[in-house]
Amino acid sequence: MRVFKFGGASVKNAPAVVNTASIIHANVNGPLMVVVSAMGKTTNALELIVNAILSKQDYKNELQRLKDYHLNITNELFKAEHPIHKEIITVFDSIDDLSIKSFSEDQLYDQVVSLGEILSTLIVAAYVNQNGDKCTWLDAREFIKTDSNYRESKVDWDSSKLAMTSINFEVVKCYVTQGFIGRSTDGLTTTLGREGSDFTAAIFASCLDATSVTIWKDVPGVMNADPKRLPAAIVFEELPFKEAAEMTYYGASVIHPKTIKPLANAGIPLLVKNFDNPKLPGTRIHECNVDDLPPLIVFKDNQCLISCKVVDYTFIDEAQLGIIFKALAELSIKINLMQNSAISFSFCVDFRENKILKLIESLQHHFEVYYNTGLTLITIKNYDEKTFDFYRKQKGVMLEQSSRSTLQVLIKA
Structure with a gap:
């Protein structure tokens, strides 16, 4: 079983969703868990909505813009009678209900911002199925169990692994689920920290004994610098787990800092590949020795x-x-x-x-x-x-x- 993770850029619009579905289609011959982030800059927009709710300011215009953004994508991908349109509207309607409930600031943040991943995975799963590949939408909150430290929740590994024993790849070959989110013992949605979808992929991989995790990015692999800042940056063919862990500790954004530990402990290789050109080799992060790494x-x-x-x-x-x-x-x-x-x-x-x-x-x-x-x-x-x-x-x-x-x-x- 393999785990694929697609970030926000890989599902930012209708053509991107089509491309993501084509990558899934090319790999759905074996058991596959697909983890998807919120579309484009949705998380940022939802954060603005949360801040407006907390400061008792009007959030309806921002909410409508975000709803239109998602509905424009569904209108491009699906026929008018497809149920996905109503499903997306229902998710957005739930924000009004959340806005009047008695949550702490961090609790409200997690209940609202987590909806970005719910929206993206509903759309991706529906489109993949529309194209003939059978993929089941899976609610990550039912399987990733956490404490109640909202916005930076810690995973209850034993409870999560136990919950995942009900996932049966003999019955369903492909699942589409959310990154970034879980559920606490009090029943509320939690988030694993900003950009935490990579970590979600590692959690599923570790608990399900995956053979590999592949993170699909808009770069050709892990590079020795951000190419937007340093155009001469080069791609690593392979990296030791230890080196990758230190990179994330110092702030390299290509991989979430919590991702490496569960994979290294379980000996599961991490591949970073380019979603625009899947044929590129990308970078393989695993237990290895690489001499003379560049700065x-x-x-x-x-x-x-x-x-x-x-x-x-x-x-x-x-x-x-x-x-x-x-x-x-x-x-x-x-x-x-x-x-x-x-x-x-x-x-x-x-x-x-x-x-x-x-x-x-x-x-x-x-x-x-x-x-x-x-x-x-x-x-x-x-x-x-x-x-x-x-x-x-x-x-x-x-x-x-x-x-x-x-x-x-x-x-x-």
């Missing part, structure tokens, strides 16, 4: 630098570091870079305004706190002399750190 360059935007300075000129010690790390842990904020001096501790994190403001408020009880936003963290792994010198000399460097193999510089964007 890997990762840009991570929307960073925030926070500096905590002691107020009485005592040195930063373990007790004060404990206060900082406790505050970070309570808000589930991950440090991307950190550095300390005698009387201050500085660290770089992703900027999510609501969480960062809560963090700063907490830290101000103990420290003088300074922060800068709108920064970019550049990580160069396996640097050589040329890249080391080049990135150290970038304009606006606010923080720099290097080890034997990795250089990180934080710059004003």
Whole structure:
């Protein structure tokens, strides 16, 4: 059994859905689990709707635009009498019901934003079946069990694996399901973190003992840099799991950070292939050794630098570091870079305004706190002399750190 994952770009419009269906058609001769993300920029649009609901602003115009976007796709793909049109309208109507329920902010986020994947998979499954390939729509929430940490839910692996024992590939050869979502023990929809559909593919693969996972992207494979920033970026033919894991840790967006661990532990290879040209070999990530890897360059935007300075000129010690790390842990904020001096501790994190403001408020009880936003963290792994010198000399460097193999510089964007 194989797992395929298609991202938002691969189902962003009607021609893209047709292309995705053609890839499924070419591979549906064996058992296949197809994981699909929300279409195009749907998640961003749903986030705007959630923010409008929370701030008690009108969200109907944004909702109508998003509904029209999906219905335009179904109108291109299906005849007027096809039931998919009503199914899509029903999903959008449910947002009005969700908007008046008593949810916390993060609970509301997960109930609304998760609908992007419901919409995309209903359309993809219907189109694949219309073309003669028998694929069953599967609700991932029935199989991926999580805790109640909304927006960043943790998977209950034992419960998920038990639930998946009911999936029978002898009866159904192909399933189409959602990335990014699960269900908590209280019955509410949860999400696995932004861009979490890759992780979903790994969960299904691990629990179902898949032979491989293939992520279909708009790039020819895993590259040593973002080709939009560095056009001379090259494609890796293969990568060790360890190298790929470090890439995702530093912010390489081609694979979700949580994806590698379950696959590596189960020995399931991960392939990254191009959906525009499926014949390209792509990149194979597996247990291997690759000598002389070129420098890997990762840009991570929307960073925030926070500096905590002691107020009485005592040195930063373990007790004060404990206060900082406790505050970070309570808000589930991950440090991307950190550095300390005698009387201050500085660290770089992703900027999510609501969480960062809560963090700063907490830290101000103990420290003088300074922060800068709108920064970019550049990580160069396996640097050589040329890249080391080049990135150290970038304009606006606010923080720099290097080890034997990795250089990180934080710059004003």
